[in-house]
Amino acid sequence: MVKRSISEKRISVATPQFAKRKSHRESSKHQAVWSLLDEICDPELPGISIWDLGILVDVVRQDSRWTISIMSTYSGCPAVDSIGQDIAELMMRRGYEDTTVKFVLAPAWSTEMISPEGLDSLREMKIAPPDKDNRVECPVCQGSNTRLLSQFGSTACKALYQCQDCLESFDYFKCF
Amino acid sequence: MKDEINCTELENLTRFLIALGDDSVIYSHRLSEWCSNGPYLEEDIALTNVALDYTGRARLFYQYAAKLEDNGKTEDDIAYLRTEREFTNLLIHELPINDFAFTMLRQYFMDVFYCLYLQALSGSKDESLSAIATKALKESHYHLKRSEPWIKLLAQGTDESRQRILRAQAELENFTGELFLMETWEVQLVDQGIAVDRSLIQLEWERQVSAFLAESNIQFTQTQLQVSGGRCGIHTEHLGHLLSEMQYLQRTYPGMKW
Numbered sequence: 306m307v308k309r310s311i312s313e314k315r316i317s318v319a320t321p322q323f324a325k326r327k328s329h330r331e332s333s334k335h336q337a338v339w340s341l342l343d344e345i346c347d348p349e350l351p352g353i354s355i356w357d358l359g360i361l362v363d364v365v366r367q368d369s370r371w372t373i374s375i376m377s378t379y380s381g382c383p384a385v386d387s388i389g390q391d392i393a394e395l396m397m398r399r400g401y402e403d404t405t406v407k408f409v410l411a412p413a414w415s416t417e418m419i420s421p422e423g424l425d426s427l428r429e430m431k432i433a434p435p436d437k438d439n440r441v442e443c444p445v446c447q448g449s450n451t452r453l454l455s456q457f458g459s460t461a462c463k464a465l466y467q468c469q470d471c472l473e474s475f476d477y478f479k480c481f
Numbered sequence: 482m483k484d485e486i487n488c489t490e491l492e493n494l495t496r497f498l499i500a501l502g503d504d505s506v507i508y509s510h511r512l513s514e515w516c517s518n519g520p521y522l523e524e525d526i527a528l529t530n531v532a533l534d535y536t537g538r539a540r541l542f543y544q545y546a547a548k549l550e551d552n553g554k555t556e557d558d559i560a561y562l563r564t565e566r567e568f569t570n571l572l573i574h575e576l577p578i579n580d581f582a583f584t585m586l587r588q589y590f591m592d593v594f595y596c597l598y599l600q601a602l603s604g605s606k607d608e609s610l611s612a613i614a615t616k617a618l619k620e621s622h623y624h625l626k627r628s629e630p631w632i633k634l635l636a637q638g639t640d641e642s643r644q645r646i647l648r649a650q651a652e653l654e655n656f657t658g659e660l661f662l663m664e665t666w667e668v669q670l671v672d673q674g675i676a677v678d679r680s681l682i683q684l685e686w687e688r689q690v691s692a693f694l695a696e697s698n699i700q701f702t703q704t705q706l707q708v709s710g711g712r713c714g715i716h717t718e719h720l721g722h723l724l725s726e727m728q729y730l731q732r733t734y735p736g737m738k739w
Contacts, residue, residue, distance in 0.1 A: 380616050381537025410541070410612035413619060455523030456627045457530035465523060481619060 315428065315442075317421035326359065326418060335364045341399055342373065345391050349384050349460050353426045359418025360388070362409055371396060371404045378414050378481075379461040416481050427478055433466065435480035443468035444475050490673065493666045494607070495549050496569070497676055499559060500712060502542035503570035506560055507720070508591070509535035510727050514578050527627060531588070534620045541613045561731035565721045566714040573656040575711075575720045582645035585631045587653055592625035593689050594660055597682040606674035629693065636697035650699065658707035660686070667712070 319327070330339055342361055343354045355361040355375060362374040373392050377385040389406040396404040416435040419427075424434040431444040433451075441451045448470035458465040463476040512532035519525025543556035573591070578584045599621060602614035635642040661683035663671070670676035691701040710716065730737055 377537070379534060379537060379620060380541055380613070381533035381535070383533070410609065410616060413612070413616040415619075455527055456623070457523075457527040459526075461530045461533055479623070481623070 317424035317434070319421050320417045320419075322415065322417040323359070323420055327420075329363075330356075333364060335366060338364045338366075338371065338373075338396075338401070341395065342392065345388065345395060347384055348387055348391075350427075350430070350432075352430055353423050355388060355392075357420040357423030357426060359416075359420070359423070360385075360414060369403050371401050372407050373404065374407045374409045376409050376414050382461060384460075414481075416478065431475055432463065433475060433477040435478045437480055439480065441466050441477050443471060443473060445473045446471040489669075491549060493670050494675060495546050496666060497670055498542045498546035498549070498610075500569040502539045502546065502556075502559065503568045504574050505535045505542065506539035506727075507568065507570045507723065508574040509533075509539060510723060511574065511576075511578050512584075515584065520581055528584070531624055531627075534617070534624070538613065538617050541616075545609050545613070557731070561728045565716055565724055568716065568720060568724070569712050569714055570720075571659050572708055572711040572717055573653070573660065575717060575723060576652075576656065577719055579649065579652075580645055582635050582642065583649035583652070585628055585635065586646060586649040588624065589628040589632050589693075590653060590657060590690065592621055592628050593686055593693075594682075595621040596625055597685055598677060598679065601677040601682060605676070610675065632693070633697055636694075636699055646697075647699070650694075650701070654702065654704045655706050655708050658703060659709040659711060662709055662712075664712045 333339060339356070342364070343356055345355045345361075347353055347355060347358055347360075350358065358378070360376050360378060362376055363372075365372045365374070373396070375385070375388060375392070385408065389408070392406050393404055396402075419435070427434045428444055433441050433444045436442075440449065441453075442449050443451055443466075446468060448468050450469040451466050452469060453464060454467050454474065455465040457463070458476045462479055462481070464479050465474060466477045467474045509532045512528055512535065515525065515528040515532075517525065519528050539560070540556055543559045546559060547555055573587065576587065596618065599614045599618035603611050603618055605611045605614065632646065636646045637643070661680045663678060663680055667676050668678070671678045687701070687703065694701045708717070
């Protein structure tokens with residue numbers, strides 16, 4: 306069994322879809338609110354913010370009224386309602402009293418929208434990040450000799466894999 | 482006169498959204514019946530995750546319908562407070578789960594159907610419908626990746642598993658024809674570029690299903706007996722029992738919330 310050293314750590318690359326999101330965020334006048342929303346995490350993926358996961362879409366202000374747009378990963382994702390509540394509560398606490406959370410449907414969410422930092426966080430949580438060719442690498446020993454145990458893992462966005470080298474079972478964030 | 486036309490258009494669209502929501506919510510409920518009864522843990526989780534995807538779709542269709550109706554009713558009223566005759570799902574969705582072979586063969590039939598249907602619906606002139614279909618289509622492609630290997634495994638497995646697939650097929654063949662039958666009001670929506678003519682995807686569906694089943698040496702034949710009536714609210718004897726379970730809480734404790 307060959308183990309890779311830390312220096313061979315995977316480097317996450319920004320996708321064109323993420324680059325588009327990023328430039329939209331950077332061109333916004335409401336940097337303070339975008340930064341504030343970085344505090345909100347997916348309750349089922351603690352440690353990865355809604356920005357990094359790609360589901361924070363937009364921050365819009367009209368007079369004193371704020372509209373935060375988010376999207377769900379999968380149409381049945383139960384986390385999206387609680388994320389909406391978290392946003393409303395946080396905004397309220399920080400003095401943005403008139404806030405509406407809007408759920409948008411288009412464009413459909415894709416794992417291409419995840420930020421490079423988000424991919425790194427997944428690795429840190431020992432979740433294998435999405436791969437277009439479904440080359441799933443063990444997040445524990447980095448071995449490539451892995452097999453699919455179940456197409457669905459602990460949540461709809463993950464599949465369950467096992468490493469044939471270190472025998473560890475792990476979640477794989479489905480390429481979607 | 483103009484207002485009258487718009488009124489019918491709106492009524493048709495609402496009816497269409499509720500029908501699509503009914504297809505999804507009823508099917509989701511059937512799949513959820515596997516919860517804690519799956520053949521093994523991973524498969525139990527997979528079945529209920531697919532159920533969750535369908536619940537998600539149902540919610541999106543119902544929410545949109547409730548917004549259009551604008552009479553104070555919510556997605557929950559639509560799901561929990563209508564009677565059997567008011568549900569307009571296509572019948573195949575309401576059939577009992579039967580055994581695992583039946584559940585997976587129906588899943589496979591539905592996956593092929595939804596991959597074709599949602600692809601077409603994603604081109605709808607109605608932006609919200611198109612967005613829902615685009616999102617759901619990705620999910621159905623993933624579902625198909627799971628149902629196909631299961632059908633192969635069961636059809637080419639033991640004598641027992643093959644017999645069960647053949648029995649499931651003999652039953653399901655009576656209900657697949659309805660997937661492609663259109664009601665007059667649906668056709669009107671097709672003419673407006675909003676809905677999809679399901680009869681047009683029948684040939685492609687049959688081609689894909691026949692070719693795939695042939696790989697396991699199973700012949701697919703559309704039987705003469707085709708049961709229909711779902712879109713008009715005429716159901717099999719099974720739906721009432723399903724609803725009595727699904728709607729139990731809201732019927733017993735009206736307005737109950739988490």
